[in-house]
Amino acid sequence: MSRSKEQSVTYDDRIAAYFLAATLIWGVVGMLAGVYAALELAFWPANGGLSFLTFGRLRPIHTDAMIFAFAGNAFFSGLYYTLQRLCKTRMWSDGFSRVHFWGWQFIIAAVAITFALGITQGKEYAEMEWPIDILIALIWVVMTINVFATIAIRKVKHLYVSIWFFVASILTIAMLHIVNALVIPVSFWKSYPIYAGVQDALVQWWYGHNAVGFLLTTPFLGLMYYFVPKAVGKPVYSYRLSILHFWSLIFLYIWAGPHHLLYTALPEWAQSLGTVFSLMLIAPSWGGMINGLLTMRQAWNRVREEPILKFFVLALTFYGMATLEGPLMSIKTVNLFTHYTDWTIAHVHGGALGWLGGFIFAMAYYMVPKLWGKPLYSKSMANNHFWVATIGILLYISSMYAAGITQSLMWMATNEDGLLKYPQFLETVLALKPLYWTRLIGGTLFLFGTLMCVYNLYRTARSGQLKDEAVSVQNERHVEPRTLHEKMEGHAVALSVAALIAVVIGGVIEFVPTFLMEINVPTVTAVKPYTPLELQGRDLYVREGCYNCHSQEVRTYQKEELRYGPASQAYEFIYDHPFQWGSKRTGPDLHRQGGKYPDLWHYKHMMDPRSTSPGSIMPSYGWLYDSKVNTGDLAPKLNAMKTLGVPYDEATMQNPVAAYEAQAQKIKDNLAKDGVNVATDDEIVAMIAYLQKLGTDYQKPKAEASR
Amino acid sequence: MEILYILIAISLGMALVGLVSFLWANASGQFKDMRGPAEKMLYEDKDTRP
Numbered sequence: 001m002s003r004s005k006e007q008s009v010t011y012d013d014r015i016a017a018y019f020l021a022a023t024l025i026w027g028v029v030g031m032l033a034g035v036y037a038a039l040e041l042a043f044w045p046a047n048g049g050l051s052f053l054t055f056g057r058l059r060p061i062h063t064d065a066m067i068f069a070f071a072g073n074a075f076f077s078g079l080y081y082t083l084q085r086l087c088k089t090r091m092w093s094d095g096f097s098r099v100h101f102w103g104w105q106f107i108i109a110a111v112a113i114t115f116a117l118g119i120t121q122g123k124e125y126a127e128m129e130w131p132i133d134i135l136i137a138l139i140w141v142v143m144t145i146n147v148f149a150t151i152a153i154r155k156v157k158h159l160y161v162s163i164w165f166f167v168a169s170i171l172t173i174a175m176l177h178i179v180n181a182l183v184i185p186v187s188f189w190k191s192y193p194i195y196a197g198v199q200d201a202l203v204q205w206w207y208g209h210n211a212v213g214f215l216l217t218t219p220f221l222g223l224m225y226y227f228v229p230k231a232v233g234k235p236v237y238s239y240r241l242s243i244l245h246f247w248s249l250i251f252l253y254i255w256a257g258p259h260h261l262l263y264t265a266l267p268e269w270a271q272s273l274g275t276v277f278s279l280m281l282i283a284p285s286w287g288g289m290i291n292g293l294l295t296m297r298q299a300w301n302r303v304r305e306e307p308i309l310k311f312f313v314l315a316l317t318f319y320g321m322a323t324l325e326g327p328l329m330s331i332k333t334v335n336l337f338t339h340y341t342d343w344t345i346a347h348v349h350g351g352a353l354g355w356l357g358g359f360i361f362a363m364a365y366y367m368v369p370k371l372w373g374k375p376l377y378s379k380s381m382a383n384n385h386f387w388v389a390t391i392g393i394l395l396y397i398s399s400m401y402a403a404g405i406t407q408s409l410m411w412m413a414t415n416e417d418g419l420l421k422y423p424q425f426l427e428t429v430l431a432l433k434p435l436y437w438t439r440l441i442g443g444t445l446f447l448f449g450t451l452m453c454v455y456n457l458y459r460t461a462r463s464g465q466l467k468d469e470a471v472s473v474q475n476e477r478h479v480e481p482r483t484l485h486e487k488m489e490g491h492a493v494a495l496s497v498a499a500l501i502a503v504v505i506g507g508v509i510e511f512v513p514t515f516l517m518e519i520n521v522p523t524v525t526a527v528k529p530y531t532p533l534e535l536q537g538r539d540l541y542v543r544e545g546c547y548n549c550h551s552q553e554v555r556t557y558q559k560e561e562l563r564y565g566p567a568s569q570a571y572e573f574i575y576d577h578p579f580q581w582g583s584k585r586t587g588p589d590l591h592r593q594g595g596k597y598p599d600l601w602h603y604k605h606m607m608d609p610r611s612t613s614p615g616s617i618m619p620s621y622g623w624l625y626d627s628k629v630n631t632g633d634l635a636p637k638l639n640a641m642k643t644l645g646v647p648y649d650e651a652t653m654q655n656p657v658a659a660y661e662a663q664a665q666k667i668k669d670n671l672a673k674d675g676v677n678v679a680t681d682d683e684i685v686a687m688i689a690y691l692q693k694l695g696t697d698y699q700k701p702k703a704e705a706s707r
Numbered sequence: 708m709e710i711l712y713i714l715i716a717i718s719l720g721m722a723l724v725g726l727v728s729f730l731w732a733n734a735s736g737q738f739k740d741m742r743g744p745a746e747k748m749l750y751e752d753k754d755t756r757p
Contacts, residue, residue, distance in 0.1 A: 008755050086748060159737060168725070175721060179714075198710045199710035206714050229749060239745035243738060250725055254718045270711055471752035 009155075010470040011084040012605030015097040017367035017371050017466055019077035020364060023070060024454050025359070029112075031063030031447045032283045037062050038443050041586065042213050044617045052116040054619040055586075056545025060127045061115045066352060067125055067215060069108045074360045075219040076104070076143075079166055081367060082226045083147065086163055088473040103139035107132060119189045122542035122578050123204050125211055126180050130191045133181040144170050155475040161242045165222025168250050172214040178206035184640045187633065189537070192640050197573025198265050201581055205260035213253045216351065220359050221245070221288055224316075225659055226294050227363055237294035241287055248284040252277055259330035260583065262339065264554035265570035271332070278330035285323035286500040292316045306381035311362035314390060318354025322347065324548050337412075340551055340585040342432070343404025346397045353393045353401065353446055361385070363454055372464030381456045389449035395442030403435040407585075412559050420562055424590040425615050429488055435618075527697040529575050529646045530690070533662040535637060537690025541580065549586035552579075552694065565592035565695070572697055575646050587618060594696035599667055600674045602688045609653070624683040631657045631681060663689060 037058045039046045047053045061277040080097065084090060091097050114120070120127040128136070133396055147170060151163065180203055183191035195203050229236050236242055258266060258274030293316050295411050296309065303309045325347055329338050338344060356433050369376050376382060413421035422428055530538055541547075554560055556567040557698075568591050573579055601612055609616040634656040642648055664680035667688055671678055678685055733740065 088752070156747075158740060158747075159732070160744050160748050172721065175717065180716065195710060202710055202714065206718075219742070226748065229745070233749070235742075235745035235749060240741045243741075246724075247729060251722055254721060267711070470755045473752050474756045 002625045006472055007155075007475060008470060008472050009090055010468050012080065012091050012097060012369055013090070013468045014092055014466060015094075015101060016077050016081035016367065017146060018101050019073045019080065020367060020371075021312065022101075023073040023077055023360065024364065024450075024457065026065055026069030026073060026108060028450055028454060030446070031064055031443070031450055033058055033062040033065060036439065036449055039453065041617060042433060042440055043050045044619060047619050049620065051118065051544075052623075054544070056548045056619075059548045060120065060124075060545060063110055063125060064115070064127065065108070066109055066213055066356075067494075068111070069212070070360070071216050071220075071356050072104070074356075075169075075215070075223070076100070078223040078227070078363055079147070079219070081556060082223065083150055083166065084225070086156070086160045087150055088156050088471075088475075089150060089153055091396070092146050092149035092153060092378075096142050097334065100139055100143045100146065103142070107135055107139065110135075113189060114189070114624040118543035118545075120542060120545065121181070121183065122547060122580060123193065123200075124544070124583060125176075125208055126204065129189050130181070130183050130185050131188060131358060133177070135185075137174070137178060140170075140174050142654075144174065155473055155477060157476045160226070161236075161239065161246060161641065162222040162226045164246050165218050165225070168246070169219045172210060172250075173256070176210050176214070178247065180204060186640045188637050190633070190637075191693075192577040192637075192644060194644060195577070195579075196644070197579050198570045199578045200576065200579040201573075202262070202270070203260065204579070206257040209257040209260060210254060212351075213256075216356060217250065218253075219358065221249075224288075224292055224312075224359065224362060225375055227366055228292055228312055231306075231312065231362070231366055232295055232299040232302075232475050234295065234298040237291050241291045245284050245288040245291060249281070250287070252281050252284065254361055256281060258332070259335070259621050260456060261581075262330075262332050262335045263557055264553050264581070265568055265573070266440065273352055275330045275332065278314060278327045282324060282327050282357065286320060288321040289316050289323070292319075305379070305383075307386055308365045309374075310361050311358045311365065313436070314386070315355050315358030315362060318358060318393075320349050320353040323354060325350070336555070336557060337408045339555075340583070340589075341404040341407045342400045342435075342584075343408070344584060346400035346404060349393070349400065350397050353389070356684070357389065357446070357450075361389070362386065363448075364453065364457060368460050369464075372461045372466055373458055374464030377456050377459035377463065381452055384457070385449045385452040388452065389446055392442045392445030392447075392449060396439055397442075399442060400436035401436045403432045403439075406431055406435070411563065413586045414562075420559070423563070425563075426475075426615060429586070429617060430615050431610045433666060450690075453548055457590050479527075512652045527571060527574060529641070529648055530693065531663055531684050532631075532634050532638065532656040533663040533689045534659070534693045535641070535690075536631075536634070537686035537688070537693075538580075538631075539637075540624070540687050541690055542578070546590075547580045547582040549582075549584065549618070551582035551585050551589045552591040553590050554589055557685065560589075564589050568695070571700065572695065575641075577641070577644060590691070590694055592695045592698075594692050594694040599670050599688050599692065600676065602691055603671060603676055603678075606684060607689060621684075624687055627676075627681075627683045628681045629683055629686050631660055634660060 008286065036046070039057055040053075040055045040058070047055070047058075051057070107128075110132050113131060114132065115127060119127060119129050126133075134398045149168065151159070151167075182194045184194060193200055193203075205237040225236055255277035256274055258270045260274075262271050262275070264271075285663055292312070295528075296303070296312060299306075302311060327345065329343075338347075349402055363383055365376060407428055410422045410431060414422050520696060546700070552568075554564045554566065554568045559620050561567055566672045572591075605612045606621045608620050638648055638653060638656050642653065661680055664685045668678055668680055
């Protein structure tokens, strides 16, 4: 080390403060949506008959708000705060930071509004339509360039372990987002994914699992390795273990996605791959948790008074629990029991409320006093927040574990004749009602704790003043730009990263769709494409978010076949853009619904589910009876499908409206026999047509060439 | 199920990027010091605010 020069650096702390404020504001909004959705499961009339308040539309707002707005903004806040300090340099570009901030908040607002209006792609945690997807990609690139350029101009030689976690998260999410978001647009607010059925399911859960991994886990592990040692005032227990933690985690994570699709039509070997890698993940996860807890042990005596440390203990404990539970749930026999039930809900909320919530509160309690230069307004209020939140979490997860176990046992229960003990699915729903109320209390407590936190931090900030920290640092590296040439060199790294990203995006967009177009071409003649009427009905099914409560995948399991009918086959889904398998059965599976009940039953059921199923907690879909289907968009929709390889015949392509009318007329006549009058373009007619089509191709002659 | 091969190729590609960055980091001495970085991040720099 030769000349190292003292110089003054002013960090851009405002950007960290902005993102932190956004975290808390959106966090309250997202939690409120969650509490309201929970209320609707316990007391369905809470939706007030308003389409945008129904569970199917509110639930994606809740989940995406928690993932992208609460956790996302928290990650960015921590990223800007720690990266500058770890690199001992201001962010490369303040302008890029601001574009990132406002762009991201705009995206979140757009997501919330479009979801409420039923504009959705119908794929969990990736519901936003294509214009928003493109905006996300652009804003992400802006952030990526800024982060990489900042790392390039850093003044320390060694990249601290946190930076590794940040970089891996940023790059992986970019890749996942792009691959999963490939669609054919039909209009500005409607598109179809280029993948169909099983393939779409696989891409979706490859994305879904890793979105959890690389947005909700690795960024926060990176932040954990900064904030926990800082809060404790001692170095991380083992730096070596943290490096090992990072590299083993990123090499294992990406392969675990198929564990969301066990016992489905996915090939067996892919299912096993998911299970094996999920189990291996226990090792790095627990290595990280133990490293964090052992770091905290150096200040164990301070945990009693210090709310920051309390929340870190909570977070790490729940991280450990969730990362043991997740792999166990990936074992097929365990998964058979837990999947589609409220157990999954308990699992994700242990992670979301315990790990993420706990961590983000600790981070906020640490950062706000630093940023505004004043001690926390009330330490005792923060300690009370800890207890309120913890009790809330425990009530929430224990009620959901109980609900999951009850549900699964009831689904599987058979009597001495080998018949289902609870053949009516509704019985298994009504048994859970007290637990849904308990969950509501737990969630409300947690939200109340968050409000305490917001108030406490607001008072702290108001007593101080937000000021960028300026420090004097040593430059350990010799890349201090002195000449124009050297300046260019610093930027060259940023530019080449940007170029690489551009090339990757371009490559994926260019090659993958053409390749997939070929493989989407079906080989099974028994399966018929959705008629124009059924297709419109399917789009309504997606719009209303039915998949949030109903699966469309009968697993290969005897008791499930007893309840619903033959297990779903891969070839039955080849025209499903997007797939609608769902991940949770608040209501029954619908894949064998077609032909099960007469049209009139569906007509009555959608109008008022309680008229056919007394006690049902499903919303009434009154607006389907007043709104009209826009048959004008049939042509572009069919064109898009045709491009994706769906073999519509010439007659249908020439005059889709005639085909639509002809089929709708049949349903109209059928209903008229029972004294019900509908118009052929009523939305309910299309919905009935779709529901009656579900899973019916299975009964036709066996597929000669099953893929 | 051709999508499996695409996803596996992409996943392998990303793992490869990881491997290359690990080899680069190792060769450039990022992991030589297993104590210094952990200690250094704790130091507070001198505040130069007026």
